[in-house]
Amino acid sequence: MVAPAPVAPAATRRRRRPGPGRASGWQALLWLGPALALIVGVVVFPAIALVQASLSDYSITGLRRGSAGADNYTAVLQHPSLGTVVLNTVIWVVGVVLLTMVISLALAQFMSKEFFGRRLMRWAIIVPWAASLVITARLFTLILDYNHGILNRLLVGLHLIGGPIDFLGDDRFTMPSMIGVGVFVSLPFTAYVFLAGLNAIPDDVFEAARVDGAGPWQTYRRITLPLLRPAMMVASVLNIIYVFNSFPIVYTLNDRNPGYLHDTTITFMYKLAFKSAEHSVGMSAAAGVVNVLLIMLVVLLYLRITDWREATES
């Protein structure tokens, strides 16, 4: 429903064609009606229901018992695990998005080179994106397992580690393992956005840089990166939203650990309703509202900051 922002700098905003057709409100309603109905049905109505639920009191079985006022919100905001969960979310989002962006830059650069086997590599890179997240996450619980995981066997065999690591049970390794898998599934999309961005840069710019005597590093820093900026903006904003909202990886990899020690706000919200001692639909709905507000705030702040940089640079 939310279309990605077009990858075009604001300066080239298309001029209106001369004499666009005009229409009355009724005519517009006829054309837009179905779309509006769908949006109301799948976005507006659930949003209203969510806010309503967050203000209600539910029994453990999910029966509505009446209004709860702001009780659900205070219960969520005063939850003893909230600090850990928010900190986890920050580490998770920043870790995954930063690593994804840096690795994707290198990957896209490499994907644009000509060599034998490039086709196969480009196909292979799409696979984690095409595969369902739950499948990939479940697969990684097998690969990373302490007892029968193939990764430990491989690392021990190569003498990189002394003994097997409990990637999903050891508190020091759980978050890094989740971030690793998160990066793995975020790379395809990001690398392809960057590849498209790289391909959109005309060759004569590089030729001009070479004629002017710019070295490879200088060309990359002064030409490639600035021209890749629109692609980086789109990729980072979409990644922040996806990674923040990502449920399957955090939930599946962290399935066996009790408590909220490695949960992000999204899995926290789920556990409040279905897995916790609280079993509270109302609290979960309140957490959901907080989540939506949080991600909107983060994205707005991010756009503000990056715009501000753009303004000071030029």
Added chain:
Amino acid sequence: MTAMLSRGRPYLLSLVGFVVTLAFLGPYLVMLLDALRPSGDVLESPPTLLPRTWQFSTFGTVLSDPRFLSWLKTSLLVAGASTVLVLVVAVPAAYFTARVRFPGRRAFLLLV
């Protein structure tokens, strides 16, 4: 030295490309190999990359399971129906918004 480097470059690129390919396909190869062994073998310690005993009947079992077939039908139905529905609903709206000015156009775009 430089001549040697540039002659070796295609091979180096292909080698790195192969490593990247393997890194992205590796986990799914493990999945495929896990599919070709009995489930007890998957959870046995120490793990082995190749199955201790090969079992090719798994795919047949899954594909002939009536529950799996009904889930597959549901998936295809949901995916197909939502694609068709979104196209039917979005195409007229997109066409109209792009070609015609009308009151509330800006508000509609914002909503989307």
